[in-house]
Amino acid sequence: xxxxxxxxxxxxxxxxxxxxxxxxxxxxxxxxxxxxxxxxxxxxxxxxxxxxxxxxxxxxxxxxxxxxxxxxxxxxxxxxxxxxxxxxxxxxxxxxxxxxxxxxxxxxxxxxxxxxxxxxxxxxxxxxxxxxxxxxxxxxxxxxxxxxxxxxxxxxxxxxxxxxxxxxxxxxxxxxxxxxxxxxxxxxxxxxxxxxxxxxxxxxxxxxxxxxxxxxxxxxxxxxxxxxxxxxxxxxxxxxxxxxxxxxxxxxxxxxxx
Numbered sequence: 001x002x003x004x005x006x007x008x009x010x011x012x013x014x015x016x017x018x019x020x021x022x023x024x025x026x027x028x029x030x031x032x033x034x035x036x037x038x039x040x041x042x043x044x045x046x047x048x049x050x051x052x053x054x055x056x057x058x059x060x061x062x063x064x065x066x067x068x069x070x071x072x073x074x075x076x077x078x079x080x081x082x083x084x085x086x087x088x089x090x091x092x093x094x095x096x097x098x099x100x101x102x103x104x105x106x107x108x109x110x111x112x113x114x115x116x117x118x119x120x121x122x123x124x125x126x127x128x129x130x131x132x133x134x135x136x137x138x139x140x141x142x143x144x145x146x147x148x149x150x151x152x153x154x155x156x157x158x159x160x161x162x163x164x165x166x167x168x169x170x171x172x173x174x175x176x177x178x179x180x181x182x183x184x185x186x187x188x189x190x191x192x193x194x195x196x197x198x199x200x201x202x203x204x205x206x207x208x209x210x211x212x213x214x215x216x217x218x219x220x221x222x223x224x225x226x227x228x229x230x231x232x233x234x235x236x237x238x239x240x241x242x243x244x245x246x247x248x249x250x251x252x253x254x255x256x257x258x
Contacts, residue, residue, distance in 0.1 A: 007036075008237075008239060009036055009233055009234060009237040009239055010036055010037055010237070010238075011033060011036040011037045011038035011093075011233070011236065011237060012036075012037030012038075013037070014033075014037070014038045014039070014092040014093055014236075015038070015039050015041070015084075015088055015089055015090065015091055015092050015093070016030075016033050016038045016039070016040045016041065016091070016092065016093035016094070016095065016236065017040075017041040017043060017067070017081070017084060017091055017093070017094050017095070017132075018030040018033070018040060018041070018042065018043065018095045018097055019043045019071045019095070019096055019097050019098040019128070020043065020044065020071065020097045020098030020099065021040075021042045021043055021044065021053065021097065022042065022043075022044040022046070022049045022050060022052075022053045023197070023198055024195075024197035024198060024199060024225055025097060025147065025192065025195060025197065025225045025228045025229070026043075026095070026097040026098065027053065027225070028224075028225035028226050028228065028229035029095055029097065029225075029228065029229040029232040029233070030042055030053075030057070030064070031057065031060075031062060031229070032226070032229040032230065032232070032233045033093070033095075033229075033232070033233055033236060034057065034062035034063055034064060035062065036233055036237075038063070038092075038093065038236075039063040039064075039065065039088065040057075040062070040063065040064055040065070041064075041065045041066075041067045041084055041088070042054050042057070042064050042065065042066055042067070043067055043068065043069065043071065043080075043098070044068060044098075045068065045069070045070050045071075046068065047066075047068040050066045050067070050068040051066050051068075053066075054066045065084075065087075065088060067080055067083065067084060071096075071098040071120070071124055071125075071128065072098075072100070072119065072120040072124050073124070074123065074124050074127035074128070077124060077127060077128040077131070078127065078128070078131045081128070081131050081132055081135075085135065090135050090136075090139060091132055091135060091136070091142070092136075092141070092142060092143065093142070093143045093145070093236045094128070094129060094132045094142075094143070094144050094145065095145045095146075095147075095232055095236070096125045096128055096129055096144070096145065096146045096147070097146075097147045099120065099121045099147060099162075100116075100117060100120045100121065101117070101159065101162050101199075102116070102117050102159075102161060102162070103158045103159060104158060105157070105158055106157075106158075106160050109160055109161065113161065114160070114161040114164075116161075117161035117162055117165060118161055118164060118165045118168075120165075121161075121162065121165035121166065121169070122164075122165040122168050122169060122172075125146060125169065126172065129144050129146070129176075129187075132144060133176075133180060133185060136180075136183070136184075136185045137180065137183040137185055140183055140184040141184045141185065142180075142184070142185040142186075143185070143186055143235065143236045143240075144176070144180075144185065144186070144187045144188075145187075145188055145189065145190065145232055145235055145236065146169050146172075146173060146187075146188075146189040146190075147189065147190060147192065147228075148166050148169050148170050148173075148189040148190065148191040148192075148247050149162065149163070149166035149191055149192065150191050150192060150193045150194075150249060150251050150254065150255055151163045151166060152166040152167035152169070152170050152191065152247075153191060153249060153255050154254075154255055166191075169189060170189060170191070170247045172187075173187050173188060173189045173245055173246070173247060174245045176245075177244040177245030177246075178245070180244075181244050181245075186235070186240065186241065186243060186244035187244055187245065188235045188240075188243060188244060188245070188246050188247070188248065189246070189247040189248070190228055190231050190232060190235070190247070190248050190249075190250055191247050191248065191249045191250065191251070192223065192228055192250055192251065193217070193223055193249070193250060193251025193252060193254045193255070194213055194217070194222055194223060194251070194254070195222065195223040195224065195225060195227070195228065196222040196223065196224055196225075197225055204222055210222075216254060217251070217252045217253060217254045218252060218253030218254070218256070218257055219252030219253055220252075221252065223250060223251065223252060227250055228250055231248055231250050235248070
């Protein structure tokens with residue numbers, strides 16, 4: 001009997017939502033998922049930016065769809081998932097990537113800012129993924145991925161709210177895996193190290209910080225968005241069906257060395 005061959009990490013016929021996918025890590029992940037055959041829903045708060053990203057992807061032959069909504073609004077997120085299912089079918093892959101940051105010294109960190117960062121980076125992510133999980137569990141398959149952070153592994157000054165939220169996401173991944181794995185749904189996270197994107201431009205254009213990072217990181221360089229995209233695509237694939245409850249650190253060895 002002839003065995004049908006398929007490409008490793010192939011995602012043909014899968015529908016994915018990548019939040020915060022008009023730039024940076026989210027955009028690279030969306031492009032890579034689509035190149036492996038997935039239909040990818042592009043998300044951002046600005047409808048014009050979302051549509052530009054979709055149009056650009058289609059020009060490259062990528063199957064992109066547009067769904068603009070504010071990930072920080074749990075109600076809007078749930079409604080968007082329902083619209084996605086109505087228009088394009090059930091979601092197979094959720095990469096909850098969008099996040100916000102606020103930097104301030106601990107003793108001067110305003111409570112309202114702490115609550116705002118935690119609400120966006122943890123509570124809203126929980127609500128969005130919970131709704132996606134309901135549909136996935138009913139179909140006995142699905143992939144849920146979160147963007148965590150190396151700051152939840154190693155401490156860093158002035159980001160106490162972000163660290164608290166991302167650390168809780170890492171714990172959520174472990175706890176959710178215990179509940180969802182029996183239904184064929186895997187839950188994992190990636191924890192980026194220092195990645196060269198628009199959001200980190202102030203750091204990689206700083207010669208002193210750049211020199212410190214290249215010396216401190218065993219790989220001797222900044223991470224690129226594509227480094228994360230490759231990890232996301234692997235975890236979204238059938239080949240990763242026995243991997244759940246894990247946080248994959250993608251940092252060039254930074255967190256493994258003193």
